[in-house]
Amino acid sequence: MLKIILAVIGRDLKLAMRRQADIVSAIFFFVIVVSLFPLGVGPEPDLLRTLAPGVLWVAALLATMLSLPRLFADDHRDGTLEQLALAPHPLGIVVTGKVIAHWLVSGLPLALIAPILGIQFDLSSKALLILTGSILLGTPALSGIGAIGAALTLGLRGGGVLLSLLVLPLYIPVLIFGAGAVDATVSGLGGEGHLSLLAALTFASLGFAPWASAAALKIALE
Amino acid sequence: MLEADNLECVRGERRLFAGLGFRLNPGELLNLQGRNGSGKTSLLRMLIGLLPPENGEIRWQGESIRKLGDDYRGDLCYLGHLNAIKEELTPLENLLAAARLAEENLSEDDALDALEQVGLAGREDLACKYLSQGQKRRVALARLVKEKRPLWILDEPFVALDVAAVDWLAGIISGHLQRGGLAVMTTHQQVDIPAGTVRELRLS
Amino acid sequence: MTDRFNLYRFASPATFYPLAGRMIPWFIAASIAFGLAGLWLGMLVAPTDFQQGEGYRIIFIHVPASWMSMFIYLVMAFWAAIGLAFNTRLSGMMAQALAPTGALMAFLSLWTGALWGKPMWGTWWVWDARLTSELILLFLYIGYMALTAAIDDVRRADKAGGLLLLVGVVNIPIIYFSVQWWNTLHQGSSVNLTKSSMAVTMLWGMLLMALCFWMYSIAVALARARTIMLERERHTDWVKAELAGEQK
Numbered sequence: 001m002l003k004i005i006l007a008v009i010g011r012d013l014k015l016a017m018r019r020q021a022d023i024v025s026a027i028f029f030f031v032i033v034v035s036l037f038p039l040g041v042g043p044e045p046d047l048l049r050t051l052a053p054g055v056l057w058v059a060a061l062l063a064t065m066l067s068l069p070r071l072f073a074d075d076h077r078d079g080t081l082e083q084l085a086l087a088p089h090p091l092g093i094v095v096t097g098k099v100i101a102h103w104l105v106s107g108l109p110l111a112l113i114a115p116i117l118g119i120q121f122d123l124s125s126k127a128l129l130i131l132t133g134s135i136l137l138g139t140p141a142l143s144g145i146g147a148i149g150a151a152l153t154l155g156l157r158g159g160g161v162l163l164s165l166l167v168l169p170l171y172i173p174v175l176i177f178g179a180g181a182v183d184a185t186v187s188g189l190g191g192e193g194h195l196s197l198l199a200a201l202t203f204a205s206l207g208f209a210p211w212a213s214a215a216a217l218k219i220a221l222e
Numbered sequence: 223m224l225e226a227d228n229l230e231c232v233r234g235e236r237r238l239f240a241g242l243g244f245r246l247n248p249g250e251l252l253n254l255q256g257r258n259g260s261g262k263t264s265l266l267r268m269l270i271g272l273l274p275p276e277n278g279e280i281r282w283q284g285e286s287i288r289k290l291g292d293d294y295r296g297d298l299c300y301l302g303h304l305n306a307i308k309e310e311l312t313p314l315e316n317l318l319a320a321a322r323l324a325e326e327n328l329s330e331d332d333a334l335d336a337l338e339q340v341g342l343a344g345r346e347d348l349a350c351k352y353l354s355q356g357q358k359r360r361v362a363l364a365r366l367v368k369e370k371r372p373l374w375i376l377d378e379p380f381v382a383l384d385v386a387a388v389d390w391l392a393g394i395i396s397g398h399l400q401r402g403g404l405a406v407m408t409t410h411q412q413v414d415i416p417a418g419t420v421r422e423l424r425l426s
Numbered sequence: 427m428t429d430r431f432n433l434y435r436f437a438s439p440a441t442f443y444p445l446a447g448r449m450i451p452w453f454i455a456a457s458i459a460f461g462l463a464g465l466w467l468g469m470l471v472a473p474t475d476f477q478q479g480e481g482y483r484i485i486f487i488h489v490p491a492s493w494m495s496m497f498i499y500l501v502m503a504f505w506a507a508i509g510l511a512f513n514t515r516l517s518g519m520m521a522q523a524l525a526p527t528g529a530l531m532a533f534l535s536l537w538t539g540a541l542w543g544k545p546m547w548g549t550w551w552v553w554d555a556r557l558t559s560e561l562i563l564l565f566l567y568i569g570y571m572a573l574t575a576a577i578d579d580v581r582r583a584d585k586a587g588g589l590l591l592l593v594g595v596v597n598i599p600i601i602y603f604s605v606q607w608w609n610t611l612h613q614g615s616s617v618n619l620t621k622s623s624m625a626v627t628m629l630w631g632m633l634l635m636a637l638c639f640w641m642y643s644i645a646v647a648l649a650r651a652r653t654i655m656l657e658r659e660r661h662t663d664w665v666k667a668e669l670a671g672e673q674k
Contacts, residue, residue, distance in 0.1 A: 007322045011308075018310040018349075079304025086270055087324045088296035094323070148593055152586050156576045165572055166590065169565040170597050173604035180608060197607075201600070212593055219585045221272050234579060235661050 004089055008097025016105045022067060023105050030063040030110055034117045045122045052121035053131065053182035060110050060135055061171050064142045067106045069160045071098065071150040072217065085221055091214035099143045099210055107139025130185040134198060138178040141202040144209035145170050151216035174201055223247055223283055224373060224404055230277035231264045238264055239425055248402040249418050251395065253409060256425030262408040265425070266377050269406060270300045299371045303378050305362040309351040313337055313361045316350060320365060328368060336367035356382060366394050374398060376407040388413060439655045440664040442516060446648040457641035464634030472627045481545045488538035490636040491531045494643055495563060498528035503595040506588030518584025521591065522574055523650035527643045529567035535560055555609040559602045566594045580658055
């Protein structure tokens with residue numbers, strides 16, 4: 001089982017590396033959206049410090065959404081998805097590998113770049129640490145839940161918009177606990193409670209989402 | 223032994239076929255024929271287990287393929303009308319990745335040998351997006367060269383191949399049948415498969 | 427064995443269609459009766475609230491609508507589970523027939539809540555845990571309808587929609603919990619919607635109105651299911667016979 005997951009991750013990472021433009025544009029999207037906010041609301045450091053957790057997290061949700069439509073679409077178009085579905089192991093295992101690979105190229109870079117953007121919002125070093133931690137912990141759940149939406153909208157007209165309509169409401173708990181962790185740290189309450197809830201969400205969705213996505217993919221392949 | 227019993231297929235509002243059945247023994251090839259839209263591809267998708275039949279059952283070695291699940295898919299090799307190759311990967315990487323994901327053992331030497339047989343020697347390390355349509359199809363067909371699984375299901379395998387390649391592929395399928403394999407395929411053109419028993423099934 | 431047989435008999439559209447047609451007038455009549463009784467109790471009999479004046483009477487619409495919006499989602503998820511487990515045609519049609527009514531109820535609940543909130547709290551909208559969850563529920567309904575509308579093949583639409591409903595049902599408690607947690611953390615709008623001293627007549631009025639909404643939802647869903655059935659099965663013999671009979 002682990003061998004299959006690793007094989008899928010290896011293949012998807014290799015493909016992503018040969019198409020780096022996708023990764024880079026998602027990261028720049030994140031940077032631009034976050035940088036636009038101070039221009040919209042004004043440069044007062046107090047206001048920015050209050051807004052920072054929410055802004056960074058909402059931007060992270062949107063940046064993750066950007067790369068979701070392609071999660072299965074490429075494999076679907078060239079027939080590889082059929083072959084994956086016909087392999088002698090459950091499709092959920094393959095999807096687990098794909099979700100992890102998606103996180104490695106979308107969530108992980110966001111977590112690494114978030115502290116730099118946090119400095120623009122005058123966050124303290126403790127808050128920056130918690131911000132990185134919360135994005136690191138929360139984005140796997142985004143990839144997992146997003147995979148369900150990507151599988152459900154596979155091959156549909158206007159799939160991208162539909163995908164955000166389906167997935168964004170389901171992202172709300174992750175947003176609340178993720179931004180809440182940073183918020184609580186900024187206001188001096190300590191974000192540990194939020195972080196552990198975020199970890200619970202991530203583990204639950206990584207266990208559950210690949211199988212729901214696999215069921216949705218089988219419906220799409222009929 | 224592959225058996226189909228009383229199969230019925232409904233797509234959208236149309237019933238494509240009903241009461242369809244056949245039995246295929248080792249060393250036999252089933253050639254599906256019929257007009258476009260007569261349900262050939264749907265039947266193939268039922269045989270590979272992606273499309274559940276409205277009615278009826280498909281059995282492999284006497285057991286329902288629904289029950290067999292992974293065990294059935296482990297005996298099955300499917301070649302669709304899509305090539306299932308990644309444009310960004312080289313032919314060699316494509317073969318090796320496909321084998322690894324299908325839990326098959328394929329050494330690099332075997333893969334290189336297969337690519338040489340389909341006439342892609344010297345292009346193993348070129349990303350597939352630089353290959354022509356015909357060459358991409360050959361990369362997909364190269365999978366069959368070292369294929370050991372007993373049941374082959376091939377959707378239009380001869381399409382877009384030149385005469386030499388058609389003969390070569392017919393030889394590969396013959397070899398498979400001689401080793402006691404089974405095959406189901408659809409085709410529009412008349413192809414001679416030198417060995418094995420060829421059975422025809424016409425959908426109308 | 428006979429039980430099973432009956433179940434399948436009623437699950438078949440050809441049997442269900444005329445049955446639903448006969449049932450609809452009864453549900454409409456019941457809805458009107460409960461509605462009149464509920465409005466009489468709520469508008470005329472129930473006492474004026476000494477704190478909130480006459481404005482509070484909107485709860486006779488607001489509370490039943492909120493209950494129905496949540497209940498209908500659960501019913502849809504139930505049909506979705508049946509449909510995915512047993513592959514029955516009727517389940518997907520029922521889920522699709524219920525969705526617009528559920529969305530309407532969620533919308534009504536938000537709308538009347540805003541109307542109520544303005545005189546009571548002095549604002550149209552507060553980010554209260556319940557209001558926020560209700561809003562998300564409306565999004566879930568819209569997502570379901572958008573997904574089923576985007577898929578041309580009705581079988582695939584039913585299955586994909588059903589899966590989405592099940593995912594939604596698993597998520598609703600998590601969303602509700604997280605929103606509540608978020609709300610207590612921010613302590614922004616600590617408005618308590620529950621009132622301890624609710625008069626008995628008010629409770630009765632609300633129950634009667636809830637029954638009215640319930641009967642209405644069933645009637646409308648059945649009517650919608652009938653149209654969906656005719657549309658989907660227009661090539662079958664029973665629909666042709668049905669339509670020929672109606673033209674006479």
